[in-house]
Amino acid sequence: MTADHVFAALASPARRELLRLLLDEGPQPAGRLAERFDMSRPSVSEHLKVLRDAGLVAENRKGRERHYRLEAAPLMELRDWLSPYERFWRERLADLTTLLDDLPDETGRDETGRDETGRHQTLPDETEGEKEDDDVRRQDD
Template identity: 45%
Template sequence: MSDNNPLRDVFGAIADPTRRRLVRLLAEAEEIPLHELTGQFNMGRTAVSKHLAILKEAGLVLDRKVGRETRFRLNAAPLREIQDWVGFYSRFWSANMMRLNQLLEEEEE
C-alpha cells in the first residue's frame, strides 16, 4: 500500500489498462470534463466514473466542480512511488548484467 493514501495502492490503481489510459489522457491535458473523458472510451459515464474514483482514491486524480460539470486533472506525484520501484530494479539488473559480462570476459581469457 502507498504511504500517501491508505485507501488505494497506486500500483493497483494503474493495474487496469483503462485507468492507465485515463492517466495518459489527463497527463496530456490541463483539465478534462467528465463528458470529454467518457467520449474517449467505449463504455458509459458510470464505468468511467468508477475508474476515476479508483484513481482519485490513490491520489492520482483531482477533481473540481464547475457549475454542473466535474473536471478532472492528473496529480502525478504518487507516480513517484512507481518510478522509485522501477528505478531500484533497473539498477539491480544493470549491476547483475555488468557482473555477468565480467564473468564472460574472464572466461574468454
C-alpha cells in the first residue's frame, strides 16, 4: 500500500482507536472490537476493511469469526516518511533554545549572571527585605 492509503485510513478517529485497541490488547474478533464502539457492527466492519486494505491490520477467519491483528509495517514506512520533518522541527527547536538562552532573564541578566553591560550583577538578599517588612510592621503596631 502507498503512504496515501495509510494516511487516508488514519484520518478517522474510529480507525485510530481500532489500531490502539489492537496494539494494547492484541488480536481480537471483530465482534469484540465492535462492542467497544457506539456504532453498528457493520460500521466497525467497514472501518476494519479500510484498515485491512491499507495494510494496517490482518484478518484471519476462525470458523464464522474474523479475527484482526495489527500490522506495523505500514506505520514504519510512515515513520520513515515523517523523519525528515522530525529533524526539521528538532533543528528549529534547538535554534529557539539557543535564542532563549541568549536572552536576558526578567532581572536583566543572562545565564552567566551578567547584565547587558557585561557586569556581574547580584540580587539583594531576600532575607533583608523580609527584615525590613518586619520592622515596618512593628512600627505600625
